[in-house]
Amino acid sequence: MKAFKTSGAILLLLVSYARASADMEVQACFSPQGNCAGHIIREIEGAKKELLVAVYAFTSDELAVALAEAKKRGVAVQVVIDRDFDARIERSRGKFLEAHKIPVRRVSGLKPNVQDSDPGLMHQKFAVIDRKKLFTGSYNWTQSAERINDENLLLFRDAGPLAEEYRKIFLQLWERKS
Numbered sequence: 001m002k003a004f005k006t007s008g009a010i011l012l013l014l015v016s017y018a019r020a021s022a023d024m025e026v027q028a029c030f031s032p033q034g035n036c037a038g039h040i041i042r043e044i045e046g047a048k049k050e051l052l053v054a055v056y057a058f059t060s061d062e063l064a065v066a067l068a069e070a071k072k073r074g075v076a077v078q079v080v081i082d083r084d085f086d087a088r089i090e091r092s093r094g095k096f097l098e099a100h101k102i103p104v105r106r107v108s109g110l111k112p113n114v115q116d117s118d119p120g121l122m123h124q125k126f127a128v129i130d131r132k133k134l135f136t137g138s139y140n141w142t143q144s145a146e147r148i149n150d151e152n153l154l155l156f157r158d159a160g161p162l163a164e165e166y167r168k169i170f171l172q173l174w175e176r177k178s
Helices: 008-014 036-045 061-072 083-088 094-099 143-147 160-175
Strands: 002-005 025-031 050-055 076-082 104-107 125-129 133-136 151-157
Touching: 025 036, 025 143, 036 061, 036 125, 036 133, 036 143, 036 151, 050 061, 050 160, 061 076, 061 094, 076 083, 076 094, 076 160, 083 104, 094 104, 104 160, 125 160, 133 160
Parallel strands: 050 076, 076 104
Antiparallel strands: 002 025, 025 151, 050 125, 125 133, 133 151
C-alpha cells in the first residue's frame, strides 16, 4: 500500500465541503496484487469503538470474521449491503454477520422519480473506523476483488472531517426504508 501526505486542497477535489487536516495520511491499494484485505483487516483489528461498513457486495470470509472478532472485542459494528445482491448471491456474508450479532441492513438504491421497476443498487463501498479512519474506492469486500478484479482502495487516516461526512451518509443508508 502506497502512502502519502495530503493537504486540504487535494481533498477538496474528493469532497468539496470537507476540510482535511494537514496531518491526514492517505494510502492507496490496488488489487489483485496489493493485499487490500490484509490492510482492511489490520485497521479493523485496531478499531476501538465503532466500525461502519457500507459495501455493495460482501462475500469475503476473512473480512466477515474480522468484523465478528471486532464485535467480540466490544466494537459497535454495523453493516449496510445491497439487498438484491445479498438475496441473489449465496456466498453473501449478511447472514453470517447477523449470526455473530452484527446488525445488518439490506437496502436498494433510491428509486428515481419516474415509474421504474428497478430500484437501483446500493453501490457504496466504504468503511468508517472510530470516526477518524476511512476506506473507500471501487473495492468490494469480495473474494473476486481480492484475487481477480482490478480494484482500488484508499485509506485515509487522521481524517476526522472526511470520515464524518461518510458517517453521515452511512447513517442515511441505515435509516433508509427500502
